[in-house]
Amino acid sequence: MTVDITKYSKFLEQVASEIDIPPGKYQDAVDRYQAVGRWLEEGDYPGCSDELSIYPQGSFRLGTVVRPIRDGIEACYDIDLVCEMPLQKDRSTPQAVKSMVGERLREHGTYRKLLDPEGRRCWTLEYAEQDGVGFHLDVLPAALDGRGLLSTALAITNKNGSTYSWSASDPRGYGAWFDGKNNAAFARAVVEQKQSIQRRASLIYASIDKVPDQLVRTPLQRSIQLMKRHRDLHFNHHDRIDYTPISIIITTLAAHLYGNEADVHSALSGIVDKLQAHAALVEGKPIDGSLAAIGLIQRRPDGTWYVGNPVNPAENFADRWHEDNHARARAFFAWVDALQKDLLNILGDASPSLLKEHLGRVLGAAVVSKHFEILVPPAPVIDTPPRIHITRPAKPWREV
């Protein structure tokens, strides 16, 4: 059996959309976080004159949400929200900013019950499962780190034991950078996808222009979702799990390497090929000159690694890659090889049932099973079963 690339790309698209957040759940999450936002806005915070703003960051903002899978079972979505206080960081303390938000959440009868114990950076509201799917809202308190009028840089709080400190973050800046990489493909896809979403979710969106941009997905976003799901399953093993590549590295590299391909298969193979071309760095060997010049993944003279935050080059996402004899770097490139083997080099696989088993193992059995018919239409009902003549049969027995 040879797999048709067009069908395979369609199949990957469907799998990615299956592990994505569905429109109804998206709208539900938006309503919840806006309610949290209104509640936080109405609070009185010492030293704050303007209104605070609350907005999503991370995969929910970038359109790269992947439903977590734990022990083969699809689990709750994680939704990250920034709670930006209208305060300059040097006029407050991280502890004050963190506790202002926490106190305000505790003043609300419902949120008090949903609130988890204080986290390192955020306050987590645990929404119970509805229709079998729940989510966690992580509320990340932040202050302004105003360097210049147009700066989007923020200072977020870090709790370590009973000590609080600031760290730099720039979710708005990162979002804008990602949009820049995604825009051309978004413009190509937007009309058709909104039509299709509106048709499928007409109870939620009465007309096409009510469908939010945040639900449109480009081949870049689909590729990132597939890579993250593959990563979740690939590293779901006790001796690998500590070296799991973080989502921000995957998202950043994929967005850099995306060449505006028009379908998921081409986009994913373009990204994976270019990542693989960096693998020689693990052995300290040179890589292709044009890739080295771009410098997405760098090996520094002291052996450490660098994957920069595109909106804050001082932040190195790969600052731990050299630890344990470069374990994270090795794990990353071994995973890139597995992506190539598991998702891209499958086009000549021999039997439909083995292909289904294989894809189920690397992407999740339930989602693959649901869409496998795109790749291999079900065999027509067989009306002539094999004929067997029984000779020298065994006698049935029973253990006791």
Next chain:
Amino acid sequence: MREDLRQQIIELSGVHKGLTNIVERDTETIVSGPLSFEASADGGETIRESFEIELIIPRSFPDTLPWVKEIGGRIESDYDHRNPSGTLCLAVPVEQRRVFFEQATLLGFVNRLVIPYLYGYCYWKEHGRHPFGEAAHGHEGILRHYADTLGLHDDVTVLAAICFLLEHGYRGHHECPCGSGRRVRACHGPELRALHDHHTPQTLRNDFIAIFEMFYTKSQSGQITFPKPLLLQLVRILNRIGL
């Protein structure tokens, strides 16, 4: 997945086209789906049926044979040829191996063991008896299988035969364990050879333990005494296998 197993699964699903669902686990591969067949047997009617089955193929296959479950709920709970774990009891272990080795692949396993079992079940439902007979349950069934295969009427001699296999394997020039005084090759040679060929050390050891346990209780209560050479052999074997 091992390449030979992969090839066997391709062969199996090429014939039994419903067996398409494959799940790979750490210690086993599971193949499941509807198994449709049209089967006949000498002296029995043709039966056309379909059962939902699950084949659980251990890593050690074919040293360990697959387990089979009927997962469509078609086999009624009063049918007693099922193991306590719910797997189908296709045959006494060594007989399963005998039949399996006539066509030692997954396809052979399904065609020669699973389908005849399901045929037997359908026949039993219709006629109230088993078309190919049935083995006694538990250890008794194992003992009877050896007695029938070797044509022996005395159970102590059966024990002697399995001790012989366990201690020597197949040795044509030894004296036959049946006590006839002839050499093995001139006496129970073919039967012992076949048993020897179908066993792995583990399956032979399991059968020995099953049969020995039956005698042990009887010998403790003085209902049975072993001839001295057999007693010495038993002591040697028990020491060796650490019982």
